[in-house]
Amino acid sequence: MVPLPAETLPGGAAGHGADGLELDASTRIDADPEAAGTEAWLRAELGAATGLPLPPGRGEDARLRLTVDPDAGLGPEGYRLIADDEGAVVVGHDPAGVFYGAQTLRQLLPAAAYRRSPLGGRVWRLPSVRITDRPRFGWRGCMLDVARHFMPKHGVLRFIDLMAMHKLNVLHLHLTDDQGWRVEIRRYPRLTEVGAWRRESQVGAGTPKSFDGRPHGGFYTQEDIREIVAYAAARHITVVPEVDVPGHSQAAIAAYPELGEGEPVEVGREWGIIETVLNTTDATIAFYRDVFDEIMELFPSGYICVGGDECPKVQWRASETAQARIAEEGLGDEDGLQSWFIRRFDAYFASKGRRLLGWDEILEGGLAEGATVLSWRGTKGGIAAAQAGHDVVMCPTATSYLDYRQSDGPDEPIPVGTLLTVADVYGSEPVPPELAEQGAEHVLGAQVNIWTEHMDSPRTVDFMAFPRLSAFAEVAWSSHERSFEEFLPRLEAHLERLDAVGVEYRPLDGPHPWQRRPGVQGRP
Template sequence: MGAPRVPDIALVPQPAELTASRAPGPALTSATRIDADAAAQDTESWLRAELGAATELPLPPGEGGDAPIRLRVDPAAGLGPEGYRLTTDGAGVLIVGHDPAGVFYGAQTLRQLLPPAAYRRAPTAPPTWTLPAVRVTDRPRFGWRGCLLDVARHFLPKHDLLRFIDLLALHKINVLHLHLTDDQGWRIEIRRYPRLTEVGAWRRETQVGHARPAAFDGRPHGGFYTQDDIREIVAYAAARHITVVPEIDIPGHSQAAIAAYPELGEGAPVEVGREWGVIDTVLNVSDTVLDFYRAVFDEVMELFPSTYICIGGDECPKAQWKASATAQRRIAEEGLADENELQSWFIRQFDAYFAERGRRLLGWDEILEGGLAPGATVASWRGTEGGIAAARAGHDVVMCPTRTSYLDYRQSASAAEPIPVGTVLTVADVYAAEPVPPELADAGAERVLGAQVNVWTENMDSPRTVDFMAFPRLSAFAEVAWSSAERDFAEFLPRLRAHLARLDAIGVEYRPLDGPHPWQQRPGVPGWG
């Protein structure tokens, strides 16, 4: 038997360098121990728990030569941030990381070298836990490898959110952009303003599909995370080297907050939103509203250590401001040209507020309209144009254009796709995306922090449907965000097929590559696009 061909080692995402040897690789047995230096001990604990559950091996601590698995942090190893080197040979397993994150990613790669049963929560028919003999040197292309998860439109219980975090970690995703508030729900406890969850976390019914006139299910829906839940979620993610970036939407997409506290709005009292789409309801621009949201963000910043706080800033209708004496007076007092500049003025209040507290504002590309706040970072979703403009103006950018990054979009043109919305976005389309636009290739590319995909959940009413829409497209995105090598979908596809066996072992209800299962369809429920 010769050395295994590299394509047969189905790693996702593809590492920067991978060589396989004809020599026999190590096996995990009841004698296998794990030795970690102080900086790698969190990964040691994680690896023992994950592999121990699947293999029923104790994997106790060892020391030096007594330990076939050795984990080390060495900033002088020349690997770069989050980089690692993994060697498996007759001497055992050695993972060296530039930092603790690098060791963790090396351990994720180690797990992928084992059979898919290594992802089960308890032993099945015991395979032989033998590793191939390989040498992997790897590092990420981008520092921001993100996934937005919308828990405002449909609430995702904490248990399922923690499971989703594990799936992100498996794919070396390091940012969870958590969309916590919108017209249709407020999902985070704010102790100073209890009605945000007492009222704002619940709606009386939900639009089903996108028929006109709208059809509703007649079922109340809601839920929220307590502050202790949030602390747990943030800590759980941090242990997997994932930063949770919270999003509290202002000044549009705020109807749930206005339903709870009508004085925040510009018009008559409203209920928590039941319909999808852009709703005319917006916040008023009084000092009272600014103080309200400063207090909200004080509690948010206490819970989330993330440098970035997202304020949304997208899809803010201006009709209520045009008719509002308060808004028009603010425009006059501040010397603003129009309602677009009023929105920019509103956003700048929080840009300054965050900066004073060592944080940075993240917003969707509409925050460019009327003038960009000095410290703002832009998430470019309406194509790449907003990101290009922001980068050229000296601002950092996260690329997530709809045509390659919106995982709520239909996965094929087939009528079998459930509630088909948007344009077709296949696995191959996601894989072919290039986060750095050619317009920035010569100047401005350094402003692209990275990329993310967005899981908007208007039509995802359960964890099963989140699985279906996110996977395996998120697996393809992981390689876009991590790997620097030129991408070839024909080369990726066999690795992806092997990777699906891991998702099967975990229990991910992904969309099969050849189309939905019958029970994943939603016959008769219309979409849009």
């Protein structure tokens, strides 16, 4: 199983046989009202794969039972799964725990349980087993960048299912950047009319830069977002939106030039850090308050991410308005100005009952009081924030950036960044040793980040994400001492499930021929 449960023992309930439970046309499901969502999910998923009706049952009539019991001593999101020849029961501390127990139940069946139609000629048997399980971290996340390359809604919903399959519970959705604005804001329609489209895209990371000459774009309507959020919530996944300020904002400035510091610009078509930044006028602050008001209506998440990373100060140094703001607020320098900008939204979110989330550059110039830090430039920022009493999510580039090359071989498509293998991801430790004595309690958890500059389709996202995302899922969920040698056979079996789902993952021995990009340069 992936991720590995905390405790797995052979045999089910005392006094019952060890043959396990065969699912057949007479198998019924009974569920508490609190577990009704998981009952519907399990019937739909297993019903599609097995062809079994799995109708509702009550009491002795049901062989599969789903129940919520907060007094079972399991802890948040924890569950117990007991299967024997009499039946199978999943007890969860809460509805999420029941859902994760059902995910484990599915893994106990053959990999064909992940297909969308029955193949015939199969016996569906749950082994006799007793499993007790709970997550190590409450934040088990994945950041998906839909700004650089737009992922259509059905691709996002599919990705949510893949996250749920791995017991991940936070989808950090990167919605805006220099190269595209992907969410409808009704008060400012040009954000998508103009900002959602670019005339071409850079190909690879070579010098000189090359471009594909092909327009690219797309955005989610507010109804699309509500659907995505509801679909994720039904799978116990929180969607955390990211709208970048004050850097990574060229698409917004292309739509509304008055937000910028310089001449009008087009939506970005190049990758990398771009010097175009927002100005710091009251009008720009008010504009983004309006934007975040609509974002908060769409996303019930307790966290709203403002980015705050990679904000060049070149334009601010030359800007009269920026320098006047520094002087009148007594900010000292441009780092202080960025901190001032972020603090405006920290206070605003707090007034709405939300918390600000940002990349670790928000530490520069002083951290906003209620901010939570995404530690990506190594672990130093996360350590400093945690020791100062701020919550952190660990996602350092060395172990968490799934856009990084998967081998040093010549067949990797558009290889960028440092080497990050499945083993590297699996061997990562979210809690730095520096926090062992003070600050570990502020590590909410960990996430991996999928930046899509070089992923122009869901197929390439599959290739870069899997199976490394499967390895990360165990890092974030399981508490056991990890050994890659022990994990590898379980991962190889898990790949059969990914095959059944249709995930175009990178094979462990290297890319398929059609997954390569010969002639397209990457970068160190």
